[in-house]
Every structure is written in structure tokens, then in C-alpha cells.
Amino acid sequence: MSQQQDTVSRVTTGMRVVDSAGVEVGTVDLVQRGDPAAVTVQAPAPVDPGSSLDELIESAAVEEPDVPADLAARLLRDGYLKVSTDLVRTGAVYVLADRIAAVHDGAVRLTVPATELPAEE
Template identity: 80%
Template sequence: MSQQDTEQQATISRVTTGMRVVDSTGADVGTVDLVQRGDPNAVTVQGTPNADPGSSLDELIESTAVEEPEVPADLAARLLHSGYLKVSTDLVPTGAVYVLADRIAAVADGELRLTVPAADLPSEE
């Protein structure tokens, strides 16, 4: 793991759900809904191919559950590799955006500041 990756993981480990998120312009983005540390071995989003929902309700719910992150596969691989946050927001119709770990500028006083404007954040599909 590189020095940059180590620093990103240390930063993301200080983020908690419910934390306020502010973009690089100082605009309020929303609140952290999910924190996912990076996995340097992650290369793809693993689904359950040929899932058979079976007969129980639990199996049916599990087979239809959407795995995070809900973005195109190439972006999902980057998010899983570097680590990411899912932020609940009113800025996009889907109600959530994703933040790559390397887009976190600072975490202090219960607030997370980004290095980019909110418009540059990929939204949930």
C-alpha cells in the first residue's frame, strides 16, 4: 500500500455516519450515510450470478438487494479500491452521491470538507 493510500485510509477512518459534508466552495452537500474503507484487492463488484431466490422471504429479499456502490462497474471498482463515502443529499434526484477517499480534504469538528465541488460527485444510479 502506498503512502498516499495509507493517508487516505487514515482520513476515511475518522469519518462517521451522520457527519456533515461541505464541498470545496463551502456549500452544504449533505450527510454521510455510509463509510467504506478501501480494499486494494478489489477489482470488480461481485454479484450473485444465477441467484435463485428460493422459497423463503429472506432469500427473496437477499436476492433482490442492491449492493453498494450503485454506480457503473468501472467507477464501482475505483470506489471499492480507494474507499468511499455515500452522502445523502437533496442536490441530485436519486438522493445520494459518492465521494472517493482521495476527494476528502479534511475531517474536523464533526464536519468533512471536500477537495471538489458537489457537482463533480457521481450520483447514485
Template identity: 75%
Template structure:
């Protein structure tokens, strides 16, 4: 089963590991590792009314991960993903679906796709 294999692979990844794309380009470093949740199907939008206290305002503007469109977020949450800090994206981060990880070896994460295919953080 591919998803089980993806989860075993992603469980070997830790924050700070370098990420290399399919063309051998260093994308950046792993900032977040999220295992898949087969029950995850939606992303909860923040409340329209943040409340009156400063704490409520800060909480309402906090970014939920992954910070991508809802359809992609549901896919990432379902299958698992990496958030990679990179200088190659204007937003400073990209997401890697677990099934796009080719291998974890020599302390590096190797991808099946080029960096240009990775969805950027919004």
C-alpha cells in the same frame, strides 16, 4: 503514501456527519463509510435468474454498493468511499472517493471538489 493517508482520514468519518464541498456548500450527511480494499477489482452483477421464491427475488433486486457504473465502482471499492445522502442529486445520494476528502474537522467532512463533480447514485 497518499492511499494510506486517505484510509486514515476516512477512518475518522462516521455516519451522520455533515459533508461540505470545496465551495462551502453543505452537500448532505454521510450515510455509508467504506474503507478501501486493494484487492477489489470488480463488482459482481446480480444473477439473471432470480429464482422462484420471494426471498430470492428480493435478494436479486437488492442494490450492491456502490450503485454506479462498474468502472467507477471498482475505483471506489479499491480506494474507499463515502455515500452521502443529499437533496442536491435527483437520486438522493452521491459518492465521494476517499481521495477527494480534504479534511475531517469540527465534526464535518470537507471535500476537495464541488458538489457538481460528485457521481450520483444510479
């Protein structure tokens, strides 16, 4: 198990999340451990001329994480947290496993400011 996976495995839903500046981001809604085989970028398969790339992505998309496909692939591979927050209009941000500095005293501390966290779409 990688260091990132070990860190993610210590996070539980409901934990407070604090960014690198000490700003309260919100609370953990979802903990997703990484799966290195989850989504790999492959050469595009021949496309049915009647369907757009967006339709293909939507048909293959899972409900979480609700972010652009390239970021979703990275989140699924590396692991992530979904955090409920009042800081963005959509009410949730995603934290890549490698952005977690520490899990201590029931709180998750991040290595980046909240403004760098991708918001749910």
C-alpha cells in the same frame, strides 16, 4: 495505512459533508474503507454466448456502490463515502476517499465541488 485510509477511518455516519466551495452537500450515510484487492480489472473470461455483458456485470454486482462498474471498482479499491443529499434526483452521491480534504469539527470537507460527485444510479 495510507493517508486516504486514515482520513476515511475518521469519518462516521451522520457527519455533515461540505464541498470545496463551502456548499452543504448532505450527511454521511455509509463509510467504506478501501480494499486494494477488492476489484481488479482482469482480461474478460470467455463469455457464454447466451448472456450479455450487462447481465454478467449485474450478476457480479454488489448493492453498493450503485454506480457504473468501472467507477464502482475504483470506489471499492480506494474507499468512499455515500452521502445523502437533496442535490441530486436519486438522493445520494459518492465521495472517493481522495476527494476528502479534511475531517474536522464533525464535518467532512471535500477538495471538489458537489457537482463533480457521482450520483447514485
